[in-house]
Amino acid sequence: MILQVYDLTKRFGGLQALSDVTFDLHTGEILGLIGPNGAGKTTLFNVINGVYTPERGRVSFRGEDITGLPSYDVARLGLARTHQVVRPLHELTVRENVMVGACYGREKHSLKEARRLADGSLDKVGLLDRGDQPSGSLNVSQKKRLELARALAARPYLLLLDEVLAGLNPSEIASMMDTVRAIREDGISILMIEHVMQAIMSISDRILVLDYGTLIATGAPEEVANNPQVIEAYLGDPNMTARLLAE
Amino acid sequence: MLDQLISSLTDGLLLGFVYGVAAMGLTLIWGVMSVINLAHGPVIAMGMFGTYLLFTHLGVNPYLAMVPVAGAGLIAGLVIYVIAVHRVINAPHLSSLLATFAVNMIIIGVGTAVFSTSPQNINYSLGSVEVGFLTFPASRLVGAFGAILVTACLYLFLYFTRAGKAIRAVANNRMAAELMGIPSSRVLALSFGLGTMMAAVAGGLIATFFPFTVLSGGPYELKSFVICVLGGLGHPLGALVGGLMLGGLEGLIPTFMPVSWVPVVEFGLFVLVLLVRPSGLFGAK
Amino acid sequence: MKVWQKPGFWLPLVIVLVWGGAVLLIHQDTMRESAFVLLMAVGLASSLNILLGYTGYVSFGHIVFFGLGGYTGFYLLSEQGWPLFASAIGGGLLSAFIAGLVGLAVLRLRGAYFALATIGINEAARAFVSNFEPYGGATGMFVNFSAYQKYGGPGPALWTTFTFLWITTMVVLVASYLVKHSRFGLGLLAIREDEDAAMVMGVKAPKAKTITYVISAFFPGVIGTLYFFKNGNIEPGDAFQLHMSIEMLVMVMLGGMGTVMGPLVGAVGYQWLRGYLLTSPIFKDLHLAVAGAMLLVIILFVPAGLVGWVRNHVQRLQKVLE
Structure with missing residues (x-):
């Protein structure tokens, strides 16, 4: 349970x-x-x-x-979550968004490891090639995927x-x-x-x-x-x- | 002792009405568009100088002069809104704070160049009034009466005119109001104008009490912040009550401790209320 | 790459290093005075930027830490006979302590409410110090002449003060860079973009904000001590000028908030402009109005500031201009 x-x-x-x-x-x-x-x-x-x-x-x-x-x-x-109304951290790149999840999630990674882990979760949701783009520039479907990648990078149960x-x-x-x-x-x-x-x-x-x-x-x-x-x-x-x- | 206390308190309360009007302008703008107008002080000073110029150079009765001053205040507000505020209305707070502060610098800069910073005063006395043992200048009484009149007019406007209802609708929910077909830009501009109009009138009333300079608006702007927070940011009537509280405090404190402690108490209270009840002492929780 | 291999780390540091070093070498009093004002502006703007640029919290009354720290450092130096270095650190620590004390409470407020509260704190502090007798009340304090003797008289003492300020400014720039490029800093940027979302991702926002507030309050305290020692006296009107507080914001905004280089560029640009307007025969009387008009243009049309604008438009410079 x-x-x-x-x-x-x-x-x-x-x-x-x-x-x-x-x-x-x-x-x-x-x-x-x-x-x-x-x-x-x-x-x-x-x-x-x-x-x-x-x-x-x-x-x-x-x-x-x-x-x-x-x-x-x-x-x-x-315990990680995504939001119904997407909440990307606009000024940060897609990768940095996901790194926040990795740094402050369950495993509390350092920046360096977080970067590696972020690429892993971006790959999983199919956003790896957008890593350096500002997250504000994604479309809705990509933002939903970003939310998911961010949550995954926290390595939740x-x-x-x-x-x-x-x-x-x-x-x-x-x-x-x-x-x-x-x-x-x-x-x-x-x-x-x-x-x-x-x-x-x-x-x-x-x-x-x-x-x-x-x-x-x-x-x-x-x-x-x-x-x-x-x-x-x-x-x-x-x-x-x-x-x-x-x- | 008691006589002195009551007389000092009455003095403070009468002044508090006028503080209330100044703060009402600030709180109205905040309530409608969540912008803190840092050009509030200079507009108050403009009200002072407008009244002064009309009286000294054209011989207009200062109380009558406040009608054109109010009109000028309204127009000034519309202009400020269109030029400086409209573009940053949806930007982070820092943008609107600095944009209105830039307007502050411009007004003060031009004002200093034209009038210098030497003190002026309106040489117009109504004599004094005696009620029992209390004696105070009649101008204070007229000022308080004017403040009540202005507040009543604002409320009649907000509740019984189309434009006023539109303002309240936009304050309540701008997006919904827009969907209902209310032209929100025009309503925002009008609200800003009304806010500066109140500031200009308050300046005119204050000019009938004390000497003033181009920089005199500053302290009243700070007092307006305190009052708005006491009464709850965004509530015009709260501002009047807050003004009375502040006026009352200013009357009471000096009978208990040196007058220089007044701002310590004022701003301490201000920060405390912000922390404990940011919706104001009377606002809903 | 390690920090010391990055051009973005070195650029601001080298600029200040060379500039201050040149002033020390040339050893001219008027040059020192103008460099003092500029370096102080850089230090103050960069300190504010650590809070404003990275967390997005608009500390409108940040000058309170300059005033309180300055007063405390001045008191330690002049009344207690502490050496300048220790007094400046003491002033900084007091500012940091006060920031920690009020920070937890005030930083719960968001947006304009926080900005208003900081104005209130500054005014309350000014009023309090005006009544605080150990600090000389409304008239303030004058420096005890013996304090200068330790450094070989008033002249050499001013050079020592300048050197301290120079070092402090470089430390602020290093701190600013390190905060921005750390795990901690990433959390702050997340708070700036969306505090609630950041907390849902595990960022301990209350603690992170308070720590940042403490850091950004420490340096103004140090700088305040140095400045008032240089002036020889301190009084409430000079120590808690709301106007100076807003100038700090303007400098950060002008250069570009949230960048390490921005406050440096903004501070120098603003001070140069101010000097030009004040001495120009055409603008002299209207200097404030002209400065205001320029500020307005920047807020409305270049909200990212100079450095931010360049970063957004010239990709190649992004690695250099941090």
């Missing part, structure tokens, strides 16, 4: 963003997280990796309680992916999916938020469904897709299920 989330509750003023969210993530698993817009998916990421402190509940990572730990400490324990497929065209989606699978092959566990249904259904071992901050279903992709509550809240169209599973 690499990540255990228990009874997590987060409020913003009067808004209940998360209520009593509980789930486990097994080592080596790809766990999909879906739900309508505003369901609290990104908030859940932010609470898990220490950007927000929860009002109640517990997050434990590799057996260690990390609830309320600042995000940099969480990162150093081996667990990776939180926030909509890495959004905004990509079908062929880019296919190649990003291959990249994600390859990452899992390297032994990194993954929790991913995704709106591209066919993709998340086919890649995930299990799926969590969040609606209005509450976990309404957990299980294998087929189970979740057939769950009436999920269809009601999210998919809306009963025939959708058939189409999703056909993929």
Whole structure:
């Protein structure tokens, strides 16, 4: 069990963003997280990796309680993430961006080693030839890959992916999916938020469904897709299920 | 002792109204476009000199003179916005800080060349008013009244006119306002103009109390920072309350300790409030 | 490549080394005075750049460290009889200590709030020192004449002071380069670009910012001590001039923030321009306005500064102009 989330509750003023969210993530698993817009998916990421402190509940990572730990400490324990809205460090080159991940991630490399490691992760996501370019000059799909390379360079145990497929065209989606699978092959566990249904259904071992901050279903992709509550809240169209599973 | 305390406090509070108007201009600009206008002090000084020139050379009653001074302040603000601020409105804060500071240097530079830095004053007395044991210059009372009037006008403008509503919309969310078809550039320019207009009027009112030089705006600019932070940056009414607080403090402190400690307390409080409650003493948490 | 094999490391250092060395050799008082002002500007601008250029935090009242350090060093030197070197370090350490003390709290503020807080700190410090009797209150202090005797009288003492300043300036430039090109510096640049994203990547932003604030406060304290010893007196009005603080920002901006070479170029350029405007018969009366107009043009049209602009336009010079 690499990540255990228990009874997590987060409020913003009067808004209940998360209520009593509980789930486990097994080592080596790809766990999909879906739900309508505003369901609290990104908030859940932010609470898990220490950007927000929860009002109640517990997050434990590799057996260690990390609830309320600042995000940099969480990162150093081996939990990396990407952002839904890409956040490249504009003035730095692509390579330097990834070096930040390597220098300050789990293994705390020196600059020299970080440079080597950065090239490795850039290669993995197919950005190696762009290493010297300023990161601000990349297009959206490349920026998504940069986010991923940066997270990988930290050599995490667990990776939180926030909509890495959004905004990509079908062929880019296919190649990003291959990249994600390859990452899992390297032994990194993954929790991913995704709106591209066919993709998340086919890649995930299990799926969590969040609606209005509450976990309404957990299980294998087929189970979740057939769950009436999920269809009601999210998919809306009963025939959708058939189409999703056909993929 | 008590008499002295009350009289000193009244004095400070009356002055505080005018501080409030000066700070309101700064806070309005911050609230709408997140720019700290470092040309605020020189604009205050321009208000002082405008009123002075109209009075001394054309014999216009100083209070009447504030109407054209306000107009000139508005126009000056529009010009400053178009030339110096518009291009850096989305740049990092340093750019807008330095751009407005460059305007500060230009105004002070030209002002010094024209007027030198020798002190001037408006020789126009309304006599003094006695209330019980309190005696204070009538100009202070008129100044406070003027400040309240200006604040009321600003609020009527912001809440009951189309342009005012547009300003509030842009302050709230510029992007959304633009999507609704509000021409945000024009609204930003107008807000900046209103901000400098308040500064010019405040300068005119202060000129009726004290002698002044081209450089006199500086201390009021610093006071405006303190007031804005006390009242919560971006809240015009907070600025008036903050102005009263600062005026009150300036009245009270000298009865307890040497007057030279006043700025220590003021700026200490300023930093403390920024750290503990950056939204101001009355702002929402 | 090691640090000492890089031209970007040597270029600023050699410029200052040769320049100061030449002044010492020629040994002319007026030349020393103008070089003193210039080197001081370079040192102050480079110190500020370590914070401003690498973390993006706009310390608007950075002159407070020049004032507080200067006062403390002056006090140690003149009232306590410490040697100049020790006093200057003492002044620097006090500034660094104060920066560490307030840094953790103030650096939580972002953007303009931080800038405002630093203005407040400077004004509060000025007002406090004006009331602080050991430091001479509002009238300040005059140097105890015996302090000069240690260095062979006022004349030679000024040369010693100049030499210290020269060395200090080179140390600042070395520090600036080393910070920028270290693992620590990479973390700072990440903070500058996006602090929250940097923290998510594991950069301990609060600690890193505070350390940087301390470094960039230390040198102004040293320089302040040297400057006020040279002047022979210190008073609150001279030590905490907000105007000087803004000049530091202008110099960094002019040369190019976030580069090692930028503050050097900016400081020299600004001081030269200022001297020219002040003595020019046409601009003399309007020097401030002309300087303001030029500043405005730079902010609006060349925001990367001179060095930044060259770096962006001439690829080959990127390795030389760090």
